[in-house]
Amino acid sequence: MTALLLDDVSHTFGARTALDHLTLSVAPGQVTALIGLNGAGKTTALRALAGRLRPTRGTVRVLGHNPADLPSNVAMRFGHVVETPLVYPELTVAENLRCAAGLHGLPTRAARQTASAAVGQMGLDPWRLARAGTLSMGNRQRLGIACATLHGPTALILDEPTSALDPQGVVLVRELVRGLADVGAAVLVSSHHLDEVARIADEIVVLHAGCDVGRLEPGGTDLEQRFFAMVLDADTRAATDTNAQTPGGRA
Numbered sequence: 001m002t003a004l005l006l007d008d009v010s011h012t013f014g015a016r017t018a019l020d021h022l023t024l025s026v027a028p029g030q031v032t033a034l035i036g037l038n039g040a041g042k043t044t045a046l047r048a049l050a051g052r053l054r055p056t057r058g059t060v061r062v063l064g065h066n067p068a069d070l071p072s073n074v075a076m077r078f079g080h081v082v083e084t085p086l087v088y089p090e091l092t093v094a095e096n097l098r099c100a101a102g103l104h105g106l107p108t109r110a111a112r113q114t115a116s117a118a119v120g121q122m123g124l125d126p127w128r129l130a131r132a133g134t135l136s137m138g139n140r141q142r143l144g145i146a147c148a149t150l151h152g153p154t155a156l157i158l159d160e161p162t163s164a165l166d167p168q169g170v171v172l173v174r175e176l177v178r179g180l181a182d183v184g185a186a187v188l189v190s191s192h193h194l195d196e197v198a199r200i201a202d203e204i205v206v207l208h209a210g211c212d213v214g215r216l217e218p219g220g221t222d223l224e225q226r227f228f229a230m231v232l233d234a235d236t237r238a239a240t241d242t243n244a245q246t247p248g249g250r251a
């Protein structure tokens with residue numbers, strides 16, 4: 001069974017191709033990492049899954065449904081942080097978490113308990129009563145992740161979740177993601193950091209110029225070297241194809 005699916009998805013912004021026939025699926029209990037250079041298409045893929053972008057072609061499914069039109073009982077089981085964390089700047093950390101728990105269908109008492117547990121889990125105790133708008137970038141990122149995960153989603157997408165985090169925050173997110181996958185969540189996470197995703201992912205998909213150009217074994221050695229070899233190989237193939245199609249080209 002597939003919880004998160006991109007099936008032959010392409011997307012163009014004007015003349016620029018952001019995704020090129022990308023097919024990707026994540027099963028329950030699986031953590032898949034999307035890794036790629038700046039501009040590879042990672043955020044575009046995650047935005048399509050979050051229902052924020054309707055791709056030019058292809059099929060996108062979250063828990064079997066079109067993310068642009070998720071039934072509310074399915075939306076309750078979905079969590080995502082794509083681009084900016086969705087937090088209310090004028091509310092405190094504790095209020096944001098209670099609000100997120102309520103929006104995910106938890107009754108008031110359970111929402112309060114869950115919010116309190118999430119404060120501790122993400123190391124936000126010292127900022128519990130601070131307004132979200134006054135938080136540092138890293139603490140805002142911790143709060144956004146906590147808001148998206150405190151209901152125990154069965155499908156989760158995280159766009160560069162550790163980009164602003166200190167080493168302690170990186171470990172907390174790693175434990176959170178693995179913990180959710182261990183109880184059956186399907187997780188898709190994008191990152192630039194190969195060594196970090198190698199610690200949490202079951203599968204690493206290399207995205208380059210919008211295409212899936214190969215997979216890396218998380219337990220493998222020389223991941224960085226193999227990543228660059230894949231990217232270089234894809235560029236060489238693209239240049240050869242272009243050359244073959246150019247009138248007067250060498251092929």
Ligand SMILES: Nc1ncnc2c1ncn2[C@@H]1O[C@H](COP(=O)(O)OP(=O)(O)OP(=O)(O)O)[C@@H](O)[C@H]1O
Binds near residue numbers: 037038039041
């Ligand atoms: N709203 C937009 N309008 C025009 N082009 C866009 C838009 N969003 C993304 N792009 C282009 O689509 C391509 C893929 O961008 P995307 O943000 O998905 O890459 P990324 O892999 O997430 O990059 P990064 O690692 O830098 O965050 C890039 O060439 C980018 O310039």
